[in-house]
Amino acid sequence: MTSRPARSAARPPGPLEPLLALDARLEGVWAWVQAQMRPDAAHDDAHLLRVARWTLRCAPEVAPVLAVAAALTHDVVNLPKNHPQRAQASELGAQAVQATLPALGFTPADAHEVALAVRDHSYSRGAVPQTPLGAALQDADRLDALGALGVLRVAGVGGQLGRALLDPLDPWAQAREPDDLTFTVDHFFTKLLRLEGTFHTPAGQAEARRRTRTMRAFLAELAAELEVDPPGE
Template identity: 75%
Template sequence: MRAPADLSLPSAPALAPLLALDPRLPGVWAWVGRHMTPDAAHDDAHLCRVAVWTRRCAPQEPPALAVAAALTHDVVNLPKNHPQRAQASTLAAQAVLEALPDLGFSPAEAGAVALAVRDHSFSRGAVPETRLGAALQDADRLDALGALGILRVATVGGHLGRALLDPADPWCQSREPDDQTYSVDHFFTKLLRLSTSFQTDVGRAEAQRRTAVMHAFLAQLGEEIGVPYAPMD
């Protein structure tokens, strides 16, 4: 397994103003840097984008808790094909619950952040119990949509050795989608229906906009491969 990267120094442009929101947050970021194993789809830029959108989706939540939840939500980052993938958010939540009191957060604050981290995961299939959890889940799912989502599908598919698409039936019209074999199938197994799962008004509106971007991409792809895009019902 790859050793955790040193994420303690800001590299994403949005990170510095986020850390400046509360004096405890630089310590949170340093802790994440010591424990998280990043990849191309789960790096410091991803964590920053999730933090920005968590705050937008729940502006009434304390900034320190919103940013702490976003920065720590992938502290246990397991590959898509790992047998414990569905338990990653639960493991991350336990680590957060144990670590945050040592970083200046009260037990109640640590519990709120850990609960949001536990419930954010798509693999876990949970409906968040709190507004913070709903905002974190929406923010994380937004990063799977739109132009960013397209890039991440290609990145993960390439890493796992998946073919781009099924040339005989790219839109799954006469077969079940199989995103373990074809990267484009992931749009049909998950991404194009993801917007219906959003919990906040802000997140839902942005998800619908980004889903339209992905439909436009698939339409262009259909033109290029000579098979007109046919959205699944």
Template identity: 85%
Template sequence: MRRDAAHDEGHLARVARWTIRCAPEQPAALAVAAALTHDVVNLPKNHPQRAQASDLSAQAVRAHLPELGFSAPETEAVALAVRDHSFSRGAVPQTPLGAALQDADRLDALGALGVLRVAGVGGQLGRALLHPEDPWAQARQPDDLTYTVDHFFTKLLRLDGTFRTLPGQTEARRRTLTMRAFLAELASELEVAPPG
């Protein structure tokens, strides 16, 4: 796995815990395997093949999980979850394990951790923090390739309605409120009206 500020061992551990919480009826070994392998092919956010990363990760799962003692059905269950979890791919998970993995991964993009992760990725990619005259992209199209704060409006604040498990939905609402509170504080410090 190619590590970056937002995709490290801590991210994998948090996703594993939440995958188990979002699908308690699923075998924990499969939930953990899916979480630990979901970013095994981790392409940078600005890579032209970014949308194929989850397909490539699923191929790696199929190639290597049997070597670790997973049966063919277990390997395929993990591979399907890994394939369908990605926001970039835009897939609807086909299985409860896939729904749980997708929710767990998206939860890690929200809340205080989400603020840290988006700032880390923005810094790593050399993006400006925010547009100096229009920080909330009210009179322009949001451009998260140029401005880190724009990622709140292109993706992060839109995630709340995409969760598929009850635990994921509940936690997403809580974490989204944390992000909105962060933006309100940022508005106060910038001495501008908060985003609508």
């Protein structure tokens, strides 16, 4: 795992502090993540905060310290979308979590539960979580790919990787295979519009429906500006 340079400020962003205050061990978790995680346009501190909030909402029966620990560590190994080991990132992250959390005050059993959730949250891995924490973390992470935030994140990643915005001749990939390695908008068709049916928790399912409607409204507006028919349902 490659560490990123230490940040000049030791304290986390203000909105995260109430979550860290839930349990003293979370300060250590945050410091470790800051030292290890390599952020990008879609995976940064703000993303971790949003995922933590939604993990708590999606798993009210789970100990809050474990929900927040899983959310903060779920991208501790963050490989670029075009990295050959992208599909193994969550497995590598889970191994790091399992090895590190006991040294930060977590029991081996709690470290294992968090590691399982981190391992199974990934879309690339294609796993169905087997625990309430895993289901909540996967839902929370996928929610952040949807809605207005999802539009911003896909555009940010597309720009970071140098992808074209869209195919001007076939923007909705109707006469070709969707190719989100070439066209940013194609990511809606290779992944984002498919996510709604993959949620596990009642809170996640309801929010996913709302955010998917927002993305479809965006695509309808984009179609109007392109002077083409909108993509089908």
